[in-house]
Amino acid sequence: MIKIETKQLQEGAILAQPVITPLGQPLAPAGSAVTRQLINRMKLYRVEYAEIEGEEPAPQEEAPKPVKEAKTYAQESKTHSQKVAGSSEFRTFQIEYVQAIELMKQLYTAAIKDNKPIDSQKLLGSVADLFQSRNTIVEMFDMLYNMRTVADSVYAHSLNVALISRMIGRWLRFERHDLDILTLAGLMHDIGKLLIPSDILNKPGSLTDEEFAKIKQHPALGYEILKRQPDLDSRIKKAALMHHERCDGSGYPTGLTEDYIDNFAMIVAIADVYDAMTAARSYRSPLCPFEVISKFEEDGFQKYHTKYILVFLKQIASTYQSNRVILSDGRGCTIVMLNQNALSRPIVQFDDKSCLDLSTASRDLYIKAVL
Secondary structure (H helix, E strand, O other): OEEEEHHHOOOOOEEOOOEEOOOOOEEEOOOOEOOHHHHHHHHHOOOOEEEEOOOOOOOOOOOOOOOOOOOOHHHHHHHHHHHHHOOHHHHHHHHHHHHHHHHHHHHHHHHHHHOOOOOHHHHHHHHHHHHHOOOOHHHHHHHHHHOOOOOOHHHHHHHHHHHHHHHHHHHOOOOHHHHHHHHHHHHHOOHHHHHOOHHHHOOOOOOOHHHHHHHOOHHHHHHHHHHOOOOOOHHHHHHHHHOOOOOEOOOOOOOOEHHHOOHHHHHHHHHHHHHHHOOOEOOEOOOOHHHHHHHHHHOOOOOOOHHHHHHHHHHHHHHOOOOEEEEOOOOEEEEEEOOOOOOOOOEEEEOOOOEEEHHHOOOOOOEEEEO
16 A cells, blocks of 8 residues: 555555545545546645555655746746747648648639639648647647737638537537538638738728628628639538627628527627637737636627537636636646536636635636636
């Protein structure tokens, strides 16, 4: 039997003794396997150690450990971003990403100017390479975040929406054919913006009412472009037309309600909003995933299909379980447990091992960045 500190526990180890909180609450019986959830609960209830099966190793003299200084938000975020950007995986992703954008440019320009058919299989191949080359969802989002410098906003945004939409489809357990159609719907949802003057699309300041009215034409413009593509699935065309419609009727161009909005358009809408909010704007910095989740929660979910938005938000939040984050007051901490009724405000643990339930904290204190 070995006594192991909670922070050093490994998943899969077998408990030799039950795990009990300092107040006598049982967390796990003897003989059960250690899981990530158990480790997080032990940290939350300040259980300092567990006794697991095995033999105590012979004692070895340990060299004194150097004292680590706490890193600031800027230092931590810069270090993580640099690590991602300097990896060989990111360089490969960057090349494939830019190649996919160039292919979109060629095919969309030919479709708009010369009414040529869009080679959807070519497009799918480029996106599939990007999607399948990532080991985890976190890695995918890290890659997308580091591609924010790409200037072709319509194309880059559409590619991001396609990748995020495909993730949602996988979380919803869609079959391969539907996943491919959903991916294409994300790729083409904003094609109508290519007919909007670039000085309006890229205007750094606020849009006038007249300019915003022109922006709001892009769903109908995109639908007209895709209508001339006879081989495209109708759901791709509807996603272009309906991705700004909202289930409560507050969207545009027609103010449709949930019963009249295509399902794929509702999924693309969620991916579209998520990518837009996590991108930098002239009037604000990019929002972190938990700030975006908070925005969706504030809307009360009435704008989006309940099943789709809940699956998406739960998966996004779960993706960052055990991740290092920075709070709005600059403190670094680690997510140890999600609050299912307040996904944007999980339980976090600080470097001194103390924990805080953000759902009970002041609204001024929230997760500002994910590392």
